[in-house]
Amino acid sequence: MILWLTLGMALRAMVRNKLRSFLTVLGVVIGVGAVICMVHLGESAKKSVTDQIASLGQNLLMVRSGAGRGPGGARVASKAFTVEDAEAIQAQVDGIVVAPTASANTVAVNGNTNWPTNAQGVTDEFFTVRDWPVTAGRRFEQAELRGGALVCIIGATVHKELFAGEEAIGARIRLGRLSCDVIGVLASKQSMMGSDPDDTILLPLRTVQRRLAGKDDVQMIYVSATDGGTARVQAEIERLLRERRRIKDGRDDDFSVRDMREIADRVTGTTDVMTTLLGSIAAVSLLVGGIGIMNIMLVSVTERTREIGIRMAIGARGREVLLQFLLESALLSTLGGLLGIGVGLGGSYLACDKLDLPFVVVPGIVGVAFLFSAAVGILFGFMPALKASRLDPIDALRHE
Amino acid sequence: MTDPVPVMELLDAWKIYGAGEATVNALAGVDLRIFAGEFVAIMGSSGSGKSTCMNLLGALDRPSKGRYRFRGVDVGDFDRDERALLRRHHLGFVFQSFNLLARTSAVDNVELPLLYQRVPRRERRQRALEMLDLVGLAERADHTPAQLSGGQQQRVAIARALVTRPAVLLADEPTGNLDSARTHEVMGLLADLNRRQGITIALVTHEPDVAGFARRALWFTDGRVARDGTPAEVLG
Ligand SMILES: Nc1ncnc2c1ncn2[C@@H]1O[C@H](COP(=O)(O)OP(=O)(O)OP(=O)(O)O)[C@@H](O)[C@H]1O
Ligand SMILES: [Mg+2]
Numbered sequence: 009m010i011l012w013l014t015l016g017m018a019l020r021a022m023v024r025n026k027l028r029s030f031l032t033v034l035g036v037v038i039g040v041g042a043v044i045c046m047v048h049l050g051e052s053a054k055k056s057v058t059d060q061i062a063s064l065g066q067n068l069l070m071v072r073s074g075a076g077r078g079p080g081g082a083r084v085a086s087k088a089f090t091v092e093d094a095e096a097i098q099a100q101v102d103g104i105v106v107a108p109t110a111s112a113n114t115v116a117v118n119g120n121t122n123w124p125t126n127a128q129g130v131t132d133e134f135f136t137v138r139d140w141p142v143t144a145g146r147r148f149e150q151a152e153l154r155g156g157a158l159v160c161i162i163g164a165t166v167h168k169e170l171f172a173g174e175e176a177i178g179a180r181i182r183l184g185r186l187s188c189d190v191i192g193v194l195a196s197k198q199s200m201m202g203s204d205p206d207d208t209i210l211l212p213l214r215t216v217q218r219r220l221a222g223k224d225d226v227q228m229i230y231v232s233a234t235d236g237g238t239a240r241v242q243a244e245i246e247r248l249l250r251e252r253r254r255i256k257d258g259r260d261d262d263f264s265v266r267d268m269r270e271i272a273d274r275v276t277g278t279t280d281v282m283t284t285l286l287g288s289i290a291a292v293s294l295l296v297g298g299i300g301i302m303n304i305m306l307v308s309v310t311e312r313t314r315e316i317g318i319r320m321a322i323g324a325r326g327r328e329v330l331l332q333f334l335l336e337s338a339l340l341s342t343l344g345g346l347l348g349i350g351v352g353l354g355g356s357y358l359a360c361d362k363l364d365l366p367f368v369v370v371p372g373i374v375g376v377a378f379l380f381s382a383a384v385g386i387l388f389g390f391m392p393a394l395k396a397s398r399l400d401p402i403d404a405l406r407h408e
Numbered sequence: 409m410t411d412p413v414p415v416m417e418l419l420d421a422w423k424i425y426g427a428g429e430a431t432v433n434a435l436a437g438v439d440l441r442i443f444a445g446e447f448v449a450i451m452g453s454s455g456s457g458k459s460t461c462m463n464l465l466g467a468l469d470r471p472s473k474g475r476y477r478f479r480g481v482d483v484g485d486f487d488r489d490e491r492a493l494l495r496r497h498h499l500g501f502v503f504q505s506f507n508l509l510a511r512t513s514a515v516d517n518v519e520l521p522l523l524y525q526r527v528p529r530r531e532r533r534q535r536a537l538e539m540l541d542l543v544g545l546a547e548r549a550d551h552t553p554a555q556l557s558g559g560q561q562q563r564v565a566i567a568r569a570l571v572t573r574p575a576v577l578l579a580d581e582p583t584g585n586l587d588s589a590r591t592h593e594v595m596g597l598l599a600d601l602n603r604r605q606g607i608t609i610a611l612v613t614h615e616p617d618v619a620g621f622a623r624r625a626l627w628f629t630d631g632r633v634a635r636d637g638t639p640a641e642v643l644g
Contacts, residue, residue, distance in 0.1 A: 024511060315509055319520070321466075321468060321501045321503075322524060323495045323497070323524045324524055326488060326492075401468050402469055405468075405507065
């Protein structure tokens with residue numbers, strides 16, 4: 009009960025000096041606000057990156073030739089993969105789906121509209137591995153894939169540019185010297201670090217190899233680990249490919265198997281470091297805010313010496329005076345913390361809006377900031393409160 | 409005497425300030441007994457130790473030497489917290505400078521001691537209002553000290569001192585800041601409380617008029633009780 013009463017007294021003291029109370033806690037408001045803002049921006053940035061990477065496909069590995077970097081950082085040219093490599097991977101590694109692709113730059117023409125884009129030759133596994141459904145029309149039939157038919161599925165961007173979003177199925181477009189029938193439209197995917205995945209046209213792999221690229225190369229083999237674990241799959245593919253490409257022990261790979269999750273981890277790791285760095289700078293301002301509270305509480309104890317004397321004469325013990333001043337500073341800083349949380353969340357929401365990031369709330373850090381601000385008040389209020397509690401009642405009563 | 413145990417009893421009480429050459433014997437062996445229901449005026453020239461004696465009686469301070477018994481219990485060795493509890497439950501104070509909490513209503517001021525006694529809110533308010541009524545300020549309950557005259561403020565202070573129903577009311581120059589009309593207002597109230605409610609009162613004053621309201625007077629000289637008797641005898 010005495011706690012409630014003291015809390016009431018503390019509240020009254022605070023309300024009595026509204027402007028001063030506000031200025032006192034401004035440091036804490038800014039400190040907490042900055043911490044909250046930094047952490048939330050960091051988390052939002054991280055979320056945006058992981059979302060993008062997840063949208064590539066689940067448990068995705070990307071196999072490419074020419075991974076090594078020669079002198080000067082130039083990519084070392086190496087033997088390209090073929091469909092046989094992809095088939096070997098599919099046959100010899102368990103629990104995976106393999107999708108070899110070939111690509112070629114081209115210009116798509118519909119009537120008198122031109123659109124330069126990228127043509128990708130794919131197999132049926134592509135849609136599974138990249139987790140990329142067709143929203144209109146259909147996928148390629150086995151016969152079309154085998155025979156290298158002149159049919160295509162267009163990405164959302166191409167659909168917009170060539171057909172202004174109107175019905176495209178059944179239309180015939182030209183790709184360079186070829187003309188193909190549009191049989192489907194791909195679902196729209198989230199943009200990936202600035203590049204637009206929807207700006208593409210899918211054709212049967214064989215069609216691209218024979219008619220557009222003019223060679224049997226496979227530029228990229230996508231592998232999806234169906235049981236979730238990518239590490240084993242990655243190791244097995246690497247071993248198999250070294251064998252197939254006759255790379256001697258001790259020599260570097262001339263290809264790369266990249267785990268998208270690993271890339272995601274690396275990116276989010278960087279974000280974490282930034283968040284920690286900025287967060288600790290913000291924490292310093294919280295410290296400064298705490299010192300501000302201590303300063304004002306010391307002034308307040310001196311100003312209210314007479315009041316303390318009266319309370320002691322009436323029968324307040326040192327601990328009750330201590331509690332009163334401690335609660336006052338804890339209350340101040342907690343309110344500052346709440347204000348700061350509001351400011352921080354509002355600020356990061358606006359910033360996310362501006363930067364086009366997904367806004368995420370991290371309840372943990374909000375809770376920690378709240379507790380921390382209360383702790384700041386108790387910590388920095390302790391010294392002034394102790395000073396108040398140790399006053400001699402006679403001296404305090406005589407104080408002018 | 410009907411009650412053989414005094415409410416307050418100082419036995420050869422000394423208060424020595426400073427150290428070495430510069431020591432001051434603010435009290436130099438005071439023997440003093442105050443019984444329940446008494447109304448005692450403490451007088452003497454400036455610096456004679458009246459306030460020091462009041463601080464001892466009020467358990468705001470402890471004697472350097474000698475004994476202080478409160479209702480027969482030796483409280484001279486009480487520590488800070490024990491003295492605070494003694495004040496909380498058995499003593500009421502009135503000061504020369506009123507010492508009300510600023511920007512706090514009269515009734516809230518009067519409630520303050522009950523707060524430390526952990527009296528429930530409703531009872532607190534009721535008893536505070538009763539006390540204000542007793543000192544004739546019922547309709548000023550919501551006024552802050554700044555909105556009250558000096559005499560009214562001192563009456564609020566008396567209400568605050570008495571709201572816990574203490575054994576003794578101690579007042580150090582309660583009329584020191586009041587004009588003669590307000591002095592009579594306050595002293596009339598105290599005399600009335602003593603007579604009707606049997607409240608024990610010890611007050612320090614310089615004014616013979618004020619001492620005239622008391623039934624007993626003590627004259628301090630150089631930290632000792634020099635004379636003890638009725639106000640007329642002591643002043644005579
Ligand atoms: N804290 C202190 N330190 C040193 N000396 C003190 C202290 N308090 C009181 N004294 C001295 O003790 C003596 C008695 O002081 P006290 O305040 O009791 O006098 P008083 O009778 O109340 O005087 P007045 O009528 O002026 O109020 C004085 O000489 C004073 O200087
Ligand atoms: Mg005095």
